[in-house]
Amino acid sequence: TQLLEQSPQFLSIQEGENLTVYCNSSSVFSSLQWYRQEPGEGPVLLVTVVTGGEVKKLKRLTFQFGDARKDSSLHITAAQPGDTGLYLCAGAEYGNKLVFGAGTILRVKS
């Protein structure tokens, strides 16, 4: 089974600051998905990246898939308290299951 290492595990920042979350693996994934999860709820999809080197923007969130499709990053600009939550990256093994990182708990203080 392929493994995904996600860092940092926990991030506490002030409103307005920028941050980056990293997701790394030694294995290649056919695609990578980022989710956000609230306590007691299921993960909610933010984005899917498929092509090596791909960059996708979702308002203040920027997602990048590494050229070799082994790593990804999530950058948040001017974080807001509403961004608080658990961020999960998940790599898709060809055609099948998702392999998840352990998650990054983000806390944005006002």
Added chain:
Amino acid sequence: DTGVSQDPRHKITKRGQNVTFRCDPISEHNRLYWYRQTLGQGPEFLTYFQNEAQLEKSRLLSDRFSAERPKGSFSTLEIQRTEQGDSAMYLCASRRSTTAETQYFGPGTRLTVL
């Protein structure tokens, strides 16, 4: 609501009892996945179906666990003789097999075994 639904949302049971969870995927999604998530961890794959066929099972899925998708629509996950270590969030996800690999998750069933 056209999302993935799960029932119940919460289940408290005593050790040794059997429990069954239900998942209704997004209509026309022929792939259905079950994951388990413990506190402080990302979800871990348990099993998945393409239509009614169960195509893969994780080693995490002991003999006490069984999953079905009899008509290729909803799915059930049963845990027999529950143990305290079974306490977790059980998540269901679905996707179309013919499109990108994005999986959409339900709200989960939180199981507590006393």
